[in-house]
Amino acid sequence: MKSLVPILAALLxxxxxxxxxxxxxxxxxxxxxxxxxxxxxxxxxxxxAVRGDRGALLSVTSPLAGRIEMHETMRAGTMTSMxxxxxxxxxxxxxxxxxxxxxxxxIFDLDRxxxxxxxxxxxxxxxxxxPETIAAExxxxxxxxxx
Numbered sequence: 001m002k003s004l005v006p007i008l009a010a011l012l013x014x015x016x017x018x019x020x021x022x023x024x025x026x027x028x029x030x031x032x033x034x035x036x037x038x039x040x041x042x043x044x045x046x047x048x049a050v051r052g053d054r055g056a057l058l059s060v061t062s063p064l065a066g067r068i069e070m071h072e073t074m075r076a077g078t079m080t081s082m083x084x085x086x087x088x089x090x091x092x093x094x095x096x097x098x099x100x101x102x103x104x105x106x107i108f109d110l111d112r113x114x115x116x117x118x119x120x121x122x123x124x125x126x127x128x129x130x131p132e133t134i135a136a137e138x139x140x141x142x143x144x145x146x147x
Contacts, residue, residue: 030122030136031145032107032114044068044105044122045145046098046134055127056087057096064120066109073101082106090126100145116140 028048035042044060060068070085085103090096098104105122114120118138125131139145 028132028134029146030134031143032110032120032122032136032138033143033145034110034114034116034138034141036141042107042110043100044098044107044136045100046096046105046122046124046136047146048096048124048132048134050090050092050094050096052092052129054090054092054129056089057124057126058087059125060105061123061125062107062120064111064114065107068108068122069106070098070103071106072103087127114138116143 028046030044030046033043033045046060057070060070062068070088071082072085074081074083088096088103110120116138119135120138121133122136123131123133
């Protein structure tokens with residue numbers, strides 16, 4: 001009988017019968033790349049697992065920035081341009097991403113005291129539910145911003 005106990009425990013464990021527990025969502029990540037020329041906008045990148053019915057991301061703010069705009073990079077042949085985004089629809093379970101060469105944040109009037117190696121709070125404001133704050137790592141011009 002003792003040999004059946006481990007087998008029964010394995011069969012009764014969560015996920016043992018073909019109904020695996022959903023994986024934990026990835027931790028949110030964020031980075032701000034400092035501008036090459038002081039006084040110009042910095043760029044922001046975020047990866048966040050959306051939980052619940054949030055509707056859309058409406059804006060991003062920071063107490064250390066004058067304003068933050070959501071942008072998208074557009075390519076047509078050899079031409080590249082940016083266009084502002086007013087809102088980004090999101091769904092439960094989706095990963096909201098702002099990445100180099102795609103959707104990104106343009107961060108204007110970043111506080112002069114912000115330096116590489118520091119952290120800046122980015123506050124994401126959704127259509128539904130409360131705001132979500134993510135600590136963004138500040139990286140130097142050309143620095144790696146992660147995945």
